[in-house]
Amino acid sequence: MALSLTEPGLLAAGEAATPVAFETVYSANFRRVWRTLRRLGVADAQLDDAAQDVFVVVHRKLQSFDGRSLGGWLYAITVRVASDYRRGASRRATSPLSDSIADAAPSPARLSEMHESVRLLHTLLEKLDEKKRTAFVLSELEQLSVPEISEVLGVNQNTVYSRVRAARSQFDAALRRHRQHTNPRGTKHR
Amino acid sequence: MTPETRAFLEQVRDAEDPTPEDERRVLAAVRATVAVGAAAGTGVTVAKVSQWLASLGGWKVGALAACVAVGAAAVGATVTEPSNESLPPAKAAAVAPPPQRRPAPPLVVPRPTAETPEAPAPRQEDPARRHPPPSKKLVTSQSLRDELTLLETVQLDLKRGDGAQAVERLESHKTDDTQLLAERRAAMVLALCAAGRPELAREAASEFLSQHPTSAQRSAVERSCGAAEKRLGD
Incomplete structure (x- = not known):
C-alpha cells in the first residue's frame, strides 16, 4: 500500500x-x-x-x-x-467502544454483527502490548508495508517484521481461543 | 495467520469510521486551538478573529468564541495565513474556547518543503484541547465582538504587565449577559495575579474551577498564582 x-x-x-x-x-x-x-x-x-x-x-x-x-x-x-x-x-x-459504529451499519442485524466484531477486535488488540499492537494495527488493519511501518515508527525493518509476526501469532491464538470458547463445537463462525 | 483470522480482519477493517459530525466537531476544535495560538502570537490578534466572526455572521457563537485568547496562549501553534505569514510560538498561558460545530474559513498553509518529517510536538505544547459543552445561547455578533475586544484589550494589558488595568477593565465591563464567561473569569484570575493580588486571585480561581471544571482555560488557571496558593494551603 x-x-x-x-x-x-x-x-x-x-x-x-x-x-x-x-x-x-x-x-x-x-x-x-x-x-x-x-x-x-x-x-x-x-x-x-x-x-x-x-x-x-x-x-x-x-x-x-x-x-x-x-x-x-x-x-x-x-x-x-x-x-x-x-x-x-x-x-x-x-467496554471501550461506544455505539457510534452503528451509524455505518445498514441494517440492525448487520449492525449488531459488526458491532460485536469490532468489540471483539478491540478486545483482542487489548491483549497485545503497545509495540505489537501498533505494528499489528499498521500492518493488518491499515495495511502498511513493513518498510512503511519502519519509517513511521523509526525502527529497523527486522524489528517491524519481528513485532508483526509476534502480534499475528498472538492475535491468531487469541481469536482461536475466543471462538473455541464461544463456539466449542468448532462450527465455522462467520 | 489463519484464513479465519484474515477473514475476520477483512470484516472489521473498515468498520469503525467516524461520523461526519465527528469530523466536523474535531475540525472546529482544531481551528479553535489554532486560533488561540495565533491570537496569542504577534500576527493574528483577537481582533482578526473578531473580523472572522463578523464575516461569518449568523453562526452560533459557541464554537467561535473558542477563538478567544486571554493572556498569551501556551498553545504554541504556528499559523500561516494565506499571506504565508508565520507566527512565533506563544509565550504565556492561554484561554481556549468551547467546542465548535461549524466550519470557519480555510487556513491555507504552504506546501511542505523540508527534507525530514518532523516529529509531533511535545504534549505540553498542545494545550487548550479540552472543549466543554457548546454554548446553547445565540448572541449577536456585535455583543460577541465587544467581548472579544474587551478580552483582547485585557490581553494587551497583561502583556504590558499592567494587571491593575486589566482588573479594572474586567470589573468595569461586568455583565451577566456574557457569552465568554469562562474566558472572562479566567482572565480575571490572571489579571489579579498580575496585579499582585494573590488572595483575590485564589478566590477567583476557586470560583472559576468550581463553575467551569471542564473549561479549556482550566490549565491556565491552575498554573496561575491563585491556584498555586490554593495547592499550598491544601
Missing part, C-alpha cells in the same frame, strides 16, 4: 511545493487518523481530544514538513499521540 495516506491524487510524493489547504489534508485523512487512534487504544471519551491533538500538530508543522511522505508523517504523529493517551489516560477497563 502506498503511504500517501490521502485520497488518490492528493499530495502525491514529489509534487512541487504548492499551497495546500490544511482542510484538504484534514478531510482526506481524518477517518484514518480517527480509526487508528481508536485501534491503538485511545478511549472513546478521549478520541476527540486525541484527534484534535494530531491535527493541531499537523496544522502547525505542515509547512515545514517533507512533502514526500505525508502518510508516514501523519501515522507517526498519530502513533505518538495515541501512545501519550494510552499512558496518560485512565482508560475504561471494559
